[in-house]
Amino acid sequence: MAIHVSIENLAAMQHFAKQLSTYLFPGFVLCLSGDLGAGKTTLTQFLGREMGIEATINSPTFTLMKTYDEGHLELVHIDAYRLENMGGDASLEEAISQAEVAVIEWYEHLLDNLPETYLTIHLRHDGGERRLLSIEGGGRYAAIAEALGA
């Protein structure tokens, strides 16, 4: 069952990222989905800031993956936008399995490369700055999804 959260504006998104950052653990895999412009990169940027990363977190589409190791935990930011219909990628699977925190945009293109359980957040544009989030998780992520919705 997905948990639904309504985020009113950028400040609320930042607050949500802060809350999410308190649940991170080594090996955390966060999968993001939503159309271009839904806010996937923005959420990743806010989360990165909460993790103590000061560098600019911008799109990893071209190299598919960017690693930030200057925070409390190492962040591996992946964007699989370009891998539609490819059926996954072995080098990204390796990166995900070794990452301390992996954030994966367009994870639908990498389903075969994901671990057994992970947290998914689907973002939907709902007029102006408002976003509707649907949060779901298996295993130990189920409780985190619930906590985020509370």
Added chain:
Amino acid sequence: MIVLAVETSCDETSVSVTQNGETILSNIVLSQIDIHQAFGGVVPEIASREHVKGITIVFKEALESAGIKAEDVDLVAVTQGPGLIGSLLIGINAAKAFAFAHQKPLVGVHHIAGHIYANRLVGPMQFPLVCLVVSGGHTELILMRGHYQFEKLGETQDDAVGEAYDKVARVLGLGYPGGPEIDALAATASPDIPMPVSMMDGYDFSYSGLKSHVINLLNQKRMKGEAIDVARLSASFQHAAIEQLIIKSRAAVDAYGAKMFMVAGGVAANKHLRQRVERTFTDVALRIPPFAYCTDNAAMIGIAAHYQVQAGHSTESYALKGHSRLKLTP
């Protein structure tokens, strides 16, 4: 100093021999673009495999056409990042093996330093200079007060300009890479569709708003069943994308009293950008690399390596590693 340089950060397998940071003795580039075109972008796993297939032949050809022997090489240079990690590792391991077998010193070079130093092939640099780095993965303004002193003034906060071109080309039904196709179409129409202007502070860039605007516009027209003027839309998008680069670059050149303005990276091949740059920077020295050296090649890595060592940077051990993201440090 004779430098043997290796570049495999994306989809070009390249080895080059350069001399004294200015002369190219050989520059062999094996492009995989035909293979990746079918997938609308570079596929990392395929890229790695193709690099493995091509690297030995390209090494051999680079040495042969330079007319030198392995013993004549003074320094081995290799792109260390940023790039696709699997691709980088092929070049790095090949360079290490060559350096180890022939007992030559080894340096890791930043890919963007290479693109910047492609301009050295045209002639000497004049400092201070401002360099606009534009490619599929980068949109940055770099200030250089001397050789190998890089100061990042600003960068994209979301998408790179080349990436915006690729994504817009994809929704317009054009091929990959998107830049050349949009550039060619744009020349046939007038840029009269209003586009959003980035409101980034200072020298930072943003392309995600412009990209989303074009995509939304297309979706709306398709839903209403309206005809889409692809050429006009391409021209309007290109105008907005390039003006952002011109405005920020001009401001940086003025603020830092730059004597020279340079463009580097794959998007430097864009004809509209070249025209706009030539018209805007008439009062400072201007450098745009020749078309052949805008895209990835090992010669630019060899030139950069020469200045990197001259600037006093030490050589690496054979434990050199690759990095998908790497800071351009002075």
